[in-house]
Amino acid sequence: MSVKVRYFAWVRERIGKPEEEILPPASVTTVGGLMDWLAGRGEEYAYAFENRNVIRAAIDRAHARPDTAIKDAREIAFFPPMTGG
Amino acid sequence: MIPTVRLQREPFDAAAETALLTRGRSDIGALVTFTGICRGDEAGEPIAALTLEHFPGMAEAEIERHVADAKERWPLTGVTVIHRHGRIEPGDGIVLVVTASSHREAAFAAAEFLMDFLKTRAPFWKQVERADGTSWIEAKKTDDAAADRWTRTAARREAAE
Numbered sequence: 001m002s003v004k005v006r007y008f009a010w011v012r013e014r015i016g017k018p019e020e021e022i023l024p025p026a027s028v029t030t031v032g033g034l035m036d037w038l039a040g041r042g043e044e045y046a047y048a049f050e051n052r053n054v055i056r057a058a059i060d061r062a063h064a065r066p067d068t069a070i071k072d073a074r075e076i077a078f079f080p081p082m083t084g085g
Numbered sequence: 086m087i088p089t090v091r092l093q094r095e096p097f098d099a100a101a102e103t104a105l106l107t108r109g110r111s112d113i114g115a116l117v118t119f120t121g122i123c124r125g126d127e128a129g130e131p132i133a134a135l136t137l138e139h140f141p142g143m144a145e146a147e148i149e150r151h152v153a154d155a156k157e158r159w160p161l162t163g164v165t166v167i168h169r170h171g172r173i174e175p176g177d178g179i180v181l182v183v184t185a186s187s188h189r190e191a192a193f194a195a196a197e198f199l200m201d202f203l204k205t206r207a208p209f210w211k212q213v214e215r216a217d218g219t220s221w222i223e224a225k226k227t228d229d230a231a232a233d234r235w236t237r238t239a240a241r242r243e244a245a246e
């Protein structure tokens with residue numbers, strides 16, 4: 001099932017695009033699994049996800065954890081720790 | 086009480102926002118206004134500006150979630166949160182949090198609670214612009230610790246009940 005992914009701040013800069021539609025294999029079931037799969041897509045992805053522990057994620061605009069299931073997600077976002085306020 | 090939550094590129098007027106919140110009201114005994122301002126230096130180096138990137142849709146949703154949480158924790162009679170995005174120069178406001186209540190304790194605590202969560206949970210990212218290029222500001226551990234203490238108070242409260 002295809003899903004929209006969005007990237008923000010330096011994750012976006014490293015990957016070189018703000019969003020894309022992806023089609024991960026059925027074996028990818030969690031946010032963390034998706035990061036592993038994305039990291040294998042090329043140098044720019046490997047660079048963006050080199051330190052996976054710091055990358056935050058959101059599913060359908062709500063914070064998600066590495067073990068959150070991505071089943072039924074319409075949109076998954078990856079970004080660095082937030083620095084607003 | 087209907088809170089005001091707004092994201093905007095334009096500058097805000099803190100005095101006008103508090104006047105709007107308090108106009109015609111006699112139930113407000115305490116009003117706390119916090120304004121976060123762009124400093125002219127970062128890590129000891131002068132900066133030209135900050136550019137704030139945000140995640141439209143999620144940023145509003147996340148702020149509204151925390152405003153709702155604040156309303157459950159304290160007897161608030163008014164809340165305004167305005168967060169800017171885009172390029173902001175030193176001296177200009179970045180974020181405005183206004184909290185109103187009958188008494189000061191709730192207003193002070195809710196303003197601090199909202200700021201702690203804006204810093205760590207609202208999807209905004211600050212990029213520093215210097216004469217020689219740009220860089221992303223790194224999240225501070227002290228900000229995480231500040232947000233964590235509210236989770237700890239909630240856990241303590243639940244344990245006590």
